[in-house]
Amino acid sequence: MTAHRVLRWAAAGIAVLVAATGCTGGGRRAEPARSAGSGPAEPVPGAKRGGTLTILQQDDFDHLDPQRQYVTHANAVDQLMVRTLTMLKNDPRTGRQLLVGDLATDAGTDVHHDGRTWRYTLRDGLRYADGSAVTAADVAYGVARSFTPQLADGPHYIQQWLTGAVDYRSHYRGPYHGGGRIPPGVTVSGRTITFHLAAPHPDFGYAASLGTTAPIPAGTDPGLAHADRYDTAPPATGPYRVSKYQRGCG
Known part of the structure; x- marks a missing residue:
């Protein structure tokens, strides 16, 4: 019988609001964004910053590296720590999941109205748990990592x-x-990242909610030989970061 694992997540001290569900300009936005309004989700009434979340589960994670995870239970935990360009937000009035911007200001702009060029502008004030700024170049680098053959465990939509x-x-x-x-x-230009697709994909905003678009700062990347470090402590953009995690500990 597999032993239970207990993981502890400490709240990250960052000055940005974070989507609790699960990561402008001219042109056409993704269809759900028009009805969803802005994201992230509204703060939970009575919630306070700080504290520790303890998760009890039977099996360890294969990956917490955002570009490598594609399994439901890991994805749910990653969304506690790692934000992406877009995210799904629950609409309490209808019970529907709506696509909204998370790191981005909205769910995406279809620049040429043909589903092939998607533009995202990052919100002001985005920070990692260590206080450093999140940039559009970091998002691009996260996408770049997802092309690496040794890190091919995650989704392949955006790469293809x-x-x-x-x-x-x-x-x-x-x-x-x-x-x-x-x-x-x-x-990449300033806070804006643009994806030029080889063919139309009007559902690109949904793929942008996956870990493929999680930001990774290239300057602190430990490199391929030490890529497993992100499986125990991915660069956190909130609302939590890993406080203690010993893999395979029963």
Whole structure:
């Protein structure tokens, strides 16, 4: 019988609001964004900053690295620590899950009205748990990491849509194999990141809610040889960060 594991998450001291459910300009926004309004979700009445959340579960996580996780229970926990460009927000009036901006100001702008070019602008004041600023370049670098063959455990939608190829690694193999920090099809300007897709994908905003778009600061990346560090403590953007985690501890 597998022993139970207890993980502890300490609240991160960051000065931004965070979506509790589960991560502008001209052009057409993703359809759900028009009815959802802005995100993240509203603060829970009576909630206070700080404290410790204890989670009891039977099995350990395969991955907490946001670019490598694609399993429901890991995804649910990652959403406590890691924000993405968009996220799903529960509408208490209808019970529907609505797509909204999380790191981004909205659920995305379809720049040319053809589903191929999606633009996101990051919110002001986004911070990691250590107080450093979250940038659009960090989001681009997180997407770049997801192309790495050794980190291929996560979803592959955005990689395939950017390159137009199922075998997307024939175009780019991530930043650890001589590639740049920004993947093909992605451009960054200030707080704005734009995805230039090979074909129309009007549902891109939903893929942007997955861990593929979680920001990773390239300057503090431990490198491929030590990539497993992000499985025990991914760069936290809130509302929690890992306080203590011993893998395989029963």
